[in-house]
Amino acid sequence: MESIRQGMSGAAVEDVQDRLASLGYEIDDAELGGKGFGNSTRAAVAAFRSDQGLPAGDEVDSACWSVLVDESYRMGDRTLYLRLPNFHGRDVRDLQNALNILGFSCGSTDGYYDAHTESAVKQFQESVGILADGMAFSDTFDAIDRLHHVWNGKPAQGPHPTGGIGFARAAEVLETTPLSISAEDPISRNVAGRVWNLATATSEASELALAETPDAARKDDLALIVLTTAGRDVRSTSHNVVMDEDAATLPARIRTAYESARAAADDASASSTGDEGAVATAIRPTVRIELPAGATYDGTFTARDAQTIATSLLDAICTAFAR
Secondary structure (H helix, E strand, C coil), rough: CCCCCCCCHHHHHHHHHHHHHHHHCCCCCEEEHHHHHHHHHHHHHHHHHHHHHCCCCECCCCCHHHHHHHHCCCCCCCCCCCCCCCCCCHHHHHHHHHHHCCCCCCCCCCCCCCHHHHHHHHHHHHCCCCCCCEEHHHHHHHCCCCCHHCCCCCCCCCCCCCCCCCCHHHHHHHHHCCCEEEHHHHHHHHHHHHHHHHHHHCCCCCEEEECHHHCCCCCCCCEEEEEEECCCCCCCCCEEEEEEEHHHHHHHHHHHHHHHHHHHHHHHHHEEEEEEECCCCCCCCCEEEEEECCCCCCCCHHHHHHHHHHHHHHHHHHHCCCC
């Protein structure tokens, strides 16, 4: 492309100015009105090139234009999916940042929609009950936006291992947070019972209740935790978390699923209001946690396995619901 430089005017200059202004670079109103590449536009271009690590200069050449376009994308401006060459831009970087903080690790926030980012998108989609196809479309962006109070303004480095929550802090969470835990199959019922035993041992005043079935759980709890094993059918409306080897992010993923479930429950409660004056029915948020033992279970799932999983799971739940 022909470089866009000082002294030029017209639609191409206007496009450059609009993109620079959207990124926070100051351009004189007179130049904006006249679509002219004057001193303030030149200064903005030079500053942008410096900020992006481009060779020093004050013209918009092909390399500068490519970076400027990438930086102009906002999350939700386009559908993102895995392709070659990878999608690249600020929208991808913002998506990676949000997912990392929510507990779905994309690796480094490099702005490239690679296989790691696709995997994180799939995990997030599953956790909020939408089609887990790895394509970041409007439904995915809407779900992330509903959780902006969780990730917005947080550091971009992503989740870090934090270790256990600690006995005293876990006891405080258990004593102040009414939760029910239930299960869908024999293995997960074993683990659920152990989680309840550990909670009771942690504090006699624990508000964590064990329900024989999900339908038997207390209706007024903050949330219902349902344990299941891998390979079982998952309803598209479930808010799911997979308990995998990435233990460091498990609390954040549980919290993300809870926040999504709570938002969905609030929407459902509001929509349940019928005639004017009717009272909306409260709907309890439900989080479904998939344990690492399922269809491939070969009989080697021992009591020690169950106790190890229960201990890790209780710690993650307490961390997720800590205030």
